[in-house]
Amino acid sequence: MSYSYAFVEGPLPVSAYNATISVKPNGAKTTVVWTATFDAAGMTDAEAKADIEDVYEQGLASIAKETSR
Secondary structure, eight states, X not given: OEEEEEESSOSXXXXXXXXXXXXXXXXXXXXXEEEEEEEEOSSOHHHHHHHHHHHHHHHHHHHHHHHTO
């Protein structure tokens, strides 16, 4: 299963943002893969990538927390 989305406008320091979240079986567990393409806007590519990775880490941690209840 997967879900793809794009930001026309948003809080992230990027433009042309397109992402997909995929859920894949992994034995008795599930693996969530979150990928994106984007162009940095107003900062370096490395800074934009770090900001996006931080958002992903927080989002995936929230998913893990909810599913471990």
